[in-house]
Amino acid sequence: MRSQLRIAQMDCPVEEALIRKKLGGMAAVQGLEFNLIQRVLTVVHTPDALPAIEAAIRSLSMTAEGVTAHAAAVAAPAPSKPWWPLAVSGGLALGAEIVHWLQGPEWLSAVMALAAIALCGIGTYKKGWIALKNGELNINALMTIAVTGAVLIRQWPEAAMVMFLFTIAELIEAKSLDRARNAIRGLMQLAPERATMLQADGQWLEVEAKAVPIGAVVRVKPGERIGLDGVLVGGGSTVNQAPITGESIPVDKVVGDTIFAGSINIAGSFEYRVTAAASNSTLARIIHAIEEAQGARAPTQRFVDRFARIYTPLVFALALAVALLPPLLMGGDWYAWIYKALVLLVIACPCALVISTPVTIVSGLAAAARHGILVKGGVYLEEGRRLSWLALDKTGTITHGKPELVDSVILDASVDAMQLATSLAVRSDHPVSLAIARAGKQSNVAVLPVADFSALLGRGVRGQVAGELLHLGNHRLIEELGVCSPELEQRLFALEEAGKTVILLATERKVLALFAVADTVKDSSREAVKALHALGIRTAMLTGDNSHTAAAIARQVGMDEARGNQLPEDKLKAIESFAQMGRVGMVGDGINDAPALARADIGFAMGAAGTDTAIETADVALMDDDLRKIARFVQLSHSTHAVLVQNISLALGIKAVFLTLTLMGLGTMWMAVFADMGAALLVVGNGLRLLRK
Numbered sequence: 242m243r244s245q246l247r248i249a250q251m252d253c254p255v256e257e258a259l260i261r262k263k264l265g266g267m268a269a270v271q272g273l274e275f276n277l278i279q280r281v282l283t284v285v286h287t288p289d290a291l292p293a294i295e296a297a298i299r300s301l302s303m304t305a306e307g308v309t310a311h312a313a314a315v316a317a318p319a320p321s322k323p324w325w326p327l328a329v330s331g332g333l334a335l336g337a338e339i340v341h342w343l344q345g346p347e348w349l350s351a352v353m354a355l356a357a358i359a360l361c362g363i364g365t366y367k368k369g370w371i372a373l374k375n376g377e378l379n380i381n382a383l384m385t386i387a388v389t390g391a392v393l394i395r396q397w398p399e400a401a402m403v404m405f406l407f408t409i410a411e412l413i414e415a416k417s418l419d420r421a422r423n424a425i426r427g428l429m430q431l432a433p434e435r436a437t438m439l440q441a442d443g444q445w446l447e448v449e450a451k452a453v454p455i456g457a458v459v460r461v462k463p464g465e466r467i468g469l470d471g472v473l474v475g476g477g478s479t480v481n482q483a484p485i486t487g488e489s490i491p492v493d494k495v496v497g498d499t500i501f502a503g504s505i506n507i508a509g510s511f512e513y514r515v516t517a518a519a520s521n522s523t524l525a526r527i528i529h530a531i532e533e534a535q536g537a538r539a540p541t542q543r544f545v546d547r548f549a550r551i552y553t554p555l556v557f558a559l560a561l562a563v564a565l566l567p568p569l570l571m572g573g574d575w576y577a578w579i580y581k582a583l584v585l586l587v588i589a590c591p592c593a594l595v596i597s598t599p600v601t602i603v604s605g606l607a608a609a610a611r612h613g614i615l616v617k618g619g620v621y622l623e624e625g626r627r628l629s630w631l632a633l634d635k636t637g638t639i640t641h642g643k644p645e646l647v648d649s650v651i652l653d654a655s656v657d658a659m660q661l662a663t664s665l666a667v668r669s670d671h672p673v674s675l676a677i678a679r680a681g682k683q684s685n686v687a688v689l690p691v692a693d694f695s696a697l698l699g700r701g702v703r704g705q706v707a708g709e710l711l712h713l714g715n716h717r718l719i720e721e722l723g724v725c726s727p728e729l730e731q732r733l734f735a736l737e738e739a740g741k742t743v744i745l746l747a748t749e750r751k752v753l754a755l756f757a758v759a760d761t762v763k764d765s766s767r768e769a770v771k772a773l774h775a776l777g778i779r780t781a782m783l784t785g786d787n788s789h790t791a792a793a794i795a796r797q798v799g800m801d802e803a804r805g806n807q808l809p810e811d812k813l814k815a816i817e818s819f820a821q822m823g824r825v826g827m828v829g830d831g832i833n834d835a836p837a838l839a840r841a842d843i844g845f846a847m848g849a850a851g852t853d854t855a856i857e858t859a860d861v862a863l864m865d866d867d868l869r870k871i872a873r874f875v876q877l878s879h880s881t882h883a884v885l886v887q888n889i890s891l892a893l894g895i896k897a898v899f900l901t902l903t904l905m906g907l908g909t910m911w912m913a914v915f916a917d918m919g920a921a922l923l924v925v926g927n928g929l930r931l932l933r934k
């Protein structure tokens with residue numbers, strides 16, 4: 242069983258570790274998934290274990306509340322606390338410092354310091370105590386020990402300052418996490434809450450978008466945001482779909498076009514028929530996917546977590562040694578060495594380090610989404626920059642996927658080849674068949690009935706027309722039928738070398754006609770290939786179409802390699818051979834790409850906004866058909882990686898400096914807290930910078 246729990250107090254890796262420890266030890270718990278940004282914990286557990294799990298969470302003095310899948314998108318805002326105790330506490334800490342500095346009475350400084358600690362530190366003490374009880378050495382536990390230690394060795398102002406600065410640091414950290422949280426919630430709010438719906442009596446009424454059923458008709462005024470997914474049924478307009486596709490140039494919409502919730506109607510007004518409930522719109526699915534994505538740990542995050550788990554106890558042990566060994570063995574001054582040990586405790590806290598990765602990854606995911614690129618996990622965001630080959634299929638990916646009939650050669654004039662071909666073609670939705678069907682329709686041929694129709698994967702179609710078994714398909718099919726001839730091949734190759742795709746109409750005895758269709762290359766494909774090359778990624782075309790056409794089209798867009806006649810298993814083998822040379826990405830759409838897409842390190846889907854499955858199945862889904870988005874994604878992956886490296890070095894660097902300073906006797910406790918706070922702020926700020934990429 243899977244349950245999702247919202248835990249309002251869980252917003253830092255510290256709480257995560259605590260919960261992991263507590264629940265991880267329970268026999269009934271089989272799996273845990275943390276989403277700190279959303280403050281949602283997913284537990285896989287045995288039936289009836291939920292009450293026990295909730296009780297365990299309560300024993301950590303946190304609250305757990307069940308959530309439904311889609312409500313998870315809107316995280317509860319952090320409970321706000323009054324700010325004045327903090328201000329007073331700061332004043333008191335400063336006062337204690339001044340009294341100490343002016344060499345005033347120690348009791349005065351002590352009273353002020355203790356009051357300051359009481360005012361802002363209760364929460365930390367409570368959390369610290371719970372952590373210690375559960376055998377966790379988290380930041381709260383460390384701070385509790387450090388402040389208590391400072392009080393015990395009568396370092397009054399120091400103890401107060403540390404507590405105060407730490408509380409401020411926590412506050413700032415929570416605020417920054419809120420910003421990362423908002424990056425995703427911001428997407429959600431793109432769809433308006435209300436929509437104007439046509440009622441049974443012909444009236445237009447404004448209702449909640451959530452309440453609009455599938456099939457209802459909704460009207461949109463100029464300048465209004467579109468509330469639901471649908472198909473345009475009346476009027477027309479231009480629409481800015483940037484929130485969905487990342488494409489900021491407005492798109493013309495006429496009757497029959499698809500409309501996406503979250504896009505903005507610019508000019509005219511129109512009506513559309515709703516095709517999905519508000520909770521299931523493309524936008525909602527995007528948001529859901531990003532949430533899932535950030536729940537899964539990226540490799541760097543796993544590394545950092547593992548590191549932190551060793552680092553903290555290690556420094557803690559060092560602190561113990563520093564407190565005890567020099568005074569015991571070398572007759573050192575107890576106070577001085579205990580103080581050094583307390584500074585080390587502060588340094589032992591890995592917060593800046595641990596917080597930096599999730600914030601960076603979430604910002605990267607949100608930035609990608611803004612460009613119409615849906616990345617399904619931090620892993621892909623981290624791995625994108627390592628791609629060395631990108632394989633693409635041809636039809637619909639590099640070309641528009643809407644070929645036109647450009648040549649037909651009738652070899653047997655005794656039959657109406659065009660009519661026979663059209664009759665077969667209308668039964669298929671393969672782009673090549675569609676081209677023939679369209680041409681047939683234009684010349685008004687009457688479609689004949691077809692019996693025993695079947696599609697032959699990677700070859701064509703077959704069926705009984707007017708009492709004869711006919712085949713419509715490519716060269717491979719004709720070879721397999723054994724009706725090919727050298728003259729025919731000559732004609733065929735000539736057309737193919739011009740970049741056209743040839744299919745033939747044949748009975749079991751002879752070829753009746755030859756049709757050439759031509760697809761146009763997308764303007765963006767050339768640029769996309771160039772951009773990919775500039776990023777050091779080589780490109781290969783894998784297509785079911787013949788090698789000549791493949792080579793001709795590949796040449797047009799400047800690709801490195803072209804492989805034609807690829808059946809699904811060939812595409813898979815090709816991906817495997819590229820994988821020998823490094824990471825491979827694959828872009829594809831059709832069923833003939835599915836095995837290759839699954840095998841590739843990163844599988845890209847295009848035009849995901851219009852389809853039902855692409856968002857769910859791809860590793861990276863491009864909302865529209867623009868291949869340039871892949872280069873953008875790789876660039877974003879480079880920036881994300883750069884920020885991760887900066888953040889980790891920064892966090893560790895500051896620790897290293899303070900460790901040295903302290904051992905040299907130069908570091909003070911409040912300086913260490915200050916540095917820790919600064920580091921946390923810097924890494925979070927640096928991570929959020931990605932949002933603007």
Ligand SMILES: Nc1ncnc2c1ncn2[C@@H]1O[C@H](COP(=O)(O)OP(=O)(O)OP(=O)(O)O)[C@@H](O)[C@H]1O
Nearest residue numbers: 634635636669671673674699700701715784785786
């Ligand atoms: N239903 C069909 N109708 C007509 N021709 C077909 C059909 N199915 C396959 N073919 C022929 O077989 C070839 C290979 O088809 P396949 O579906 O494997 O690849 P594709 O869609 O053309 O290209 P890509 O792999 O780039 O998407 C097509 O180019 C076409 O000539």
Ligand SMILES: [Cu+]
Nearest residue numbers: 720725726730
């Ligand atoms: Cu042949």
